[in-house]
Amino acid sequence: MMKHKNIFVACDTSNLSKIKRIIKQTKTNKLKIYPKFGLQFFYSKDGRKFLENFKNDFWLDLKINDIPQTSQSAIDSLRDLKKCKYVTVHANGGLEMLKAVKKKTKKINKDIKVLGVTILTSLNNKSLKEIGYTKSVNQLVLRQASLIKKSGCDGIVCSAQEAKMLRKKYKKLFIVTPGIRLPGDNINDQSRVTTPNEAFKNKVSGIVMGRSLIKGNIKNNIQRLIDHLNQ
Numbered sequence: 430m431m432k433h434k435n436i437f438v439a440c441d442t443s444n445l446s447k448i449k450r451i452i453k454q455t456k457t458n459k460l461k462i463y464p465k466f467g468l469q470f471f472y473s474k475d476g477r478k479f480l481e482n483f484k485n486d487f488w489l490d491l492k493i494n495d496i497p498q499t500s501q502s503a504i505d506s507l508r509d510l511k512k513c514k515y516v517t518v519h520a521n522g523g524l525e526m527l528k529a530v531k532k533k534t535k536k537i538n539k540d541i542k543v544l545g546v547t548i549l550t551s552l553n554n555k556s557l558k559e560i561g562y563t564k565s566v567n568q569l570v571l572r573q574a575s576l577i578k579k580s581g582c583d584g585i586v587c588s589a590q591e592a593k594m595l596r597k598k599y600k601k602l603f604i605v606t607p608g609i610r611l612p613g614d615n616i617n618d619q620s621r622v623t624t625p626n627e628a629f630k631n632k633v634s635g636i637v638m639g640r641s642l643i644k645g646n647i648k649n650n651i652q653r654l655i656d657h658l659n660q
Contacts, residue, residue, distance in 0.1 A: 433461070434460065434461065434629060434635070434636075434658065435461050435463065435605070435634060435635030435636070436460050436461065436462045436463070436625075436635065436636060436638060436654070437462075437463050437464075437465040437488055437605065437635055437636065437637045437638070438451065438455050438462055438463070438464055438465060438637075438638055438639070438642050438643065439465050439467065439490075439607075439637055439638065439639035439643070440452070440464050440465060440466050440467075440470055440643075441467055441469055441470070441639055441643075442469065442470065443469050443470055443472075443473035443475075443476060445473075445475045445476070445479060448464075448470060448476075448479070450647070451464070451643050451647065452464055452485075454647035454648050454651070455642060455643075455647060455651060457651055457655070459655055460651075460654070460655065460658075463485075463486055463487060463488055463514070463515075464485070464487045464488070465487070465488040465490050465515075465637060466480060466487060466488070466489055466490065467490040467491075468490075468491065468492075471489065471491065480510050480513070481509055481510060483510075483512050484512065485512060486512050486514040487512055487513060487514065487515075488513075488514065488515035488516075488517075489507065489510065489513050489515065489516045489517075490515075490516075490517050491503070491516060491517055491518075492517050492518065492519045492546050493516075493517070493518040493519065493522065493526075493530060494518070494519035494521055494522045494526075495522065495526070496526065497522075497525045497526045497528075497529035497530075498529070500518065500522060500526050500529055500530050501529045501530065501532075501533040504516070504530055504533040504534050504537065505533060505537060507537070508537040508538065511538075513538070513541055514540065514541060514542065515541065515542050515543075515544055515584075516530075516534065516541055516542075516543055516544070517543075517544045517545070517546050517586060518530045518543060518544075518545055518546065518582070519545075519546045520545045520546060520547055520573035520574075520576055520577055521573075523576070524576050524579060524580055527543075527545060527576060527577060527580030527581075527582055528580045528581065530543055530582075531543050531580055531581045531582050531583075542583035542584060542603065543582045543583050543584075544582065544583065544584045544585065544586050544603070544605060545573070545574075545576070545577030545580070545582045545584070545585050545586065546586045547569070547570045547573040547574060547577075547585060547586060547587040547591070548566050548569055548570055548573070548587070548588075550588045550607050550608035550622070552566070553566065554566055557569065566588075566591070567591060567594065570587050570591040570594075570595070571591075571594070571595075571598075574587070574595055574598075574599070574602075578599065578602065583603055584602060584603030584604060584605060584634065585599075585602060585603070585604050585605070586604075586605050586606070586607065586637075587604065587606060588606055588607070588608050588622075588623075589606040589608065589609065589622075589623040589627060589628040589631055589633060589636075590623065592604050592606050592628065592631045592632070592633045593631040593632075596631060596632045596633070602634075603634045603635075604632075604633045604634050604635075605633065605634060605635040605636065605637060606623070606628050606631075606633045606635075606636050606637065607636075607637035607639075608622040608623065608637075609622065609623060609624065609625055609628055609636045609637060609638045609641065610622050610623075610624065610638075610640075610641050611624065611625070611641040611650070611653055611654060611657055612624050612657065614640070614641045615640070624657070625638070625654060625657055625658055626657060626658065626660060629658075638654070641654075642654065
């Protein structure tokens with residue numbers, strides 16, 4: 430059963446030897462674990478080169494958010510990353526940008542899934558007000574989700590707290606939730622967090638885990654995750 434649960438491990442470092450260690454030590458035949466590379470690694474000199482020759486499926490978390498033409502061109506420049514299976518765009522870029530990215534991605538590699546990112550998990554209703562939004566997190570995520578769906582993108586990234594609401598509305602959508610911590614772990618800079626089991630109870634398709642897995646002894650953390658999921 431656990432094999433059906435997608436676990437994405439956030440490889441948030443620009444240190445290549447650390448990245449290699451994370452990839453090696455998170456390997457297990459009990460879970461489906463994919464590495465997720467964000468801006469920190471992708472922007473580093475070694476990072477881009479490493480991903481070009483990477484032999485396993487991975488998620489490239491770029492949260493592309495620009496005018497449609499620039500966003501399309503950004504996707505075009507990823508065509509050498511043969512094992513990239515997921516790429517993210519931000520819903521804030523609007524419907525036309527989301528459509529443009531999906532169209533270009535399909536052209537360069539039909540196996541890449543485009544995931545639309547909604548309100549970041551580090552934000553809450555107070556921070557949204559500060560930015561100038563008048564709607565709540567839930568209202569905005571619902572609005573963004575309908576844009577992502579309309580654009581033809583393959584899935585949505587949202588916090589587990591909104592995942593339950595989105596799953597009711599979109600039965601078959603690929604929903605991934607970041608801000609996941611093992612019970613008792615520090616929540617750090619996240620505002621809307623939950624445990625892996627709670628997230629999967631909300632019928633998410635996959636979860637993103639960072640510090641809970643890569644801080645300290647990685648193999649022990651993976652075992653903690655397996656034990657937690659077996660509860």
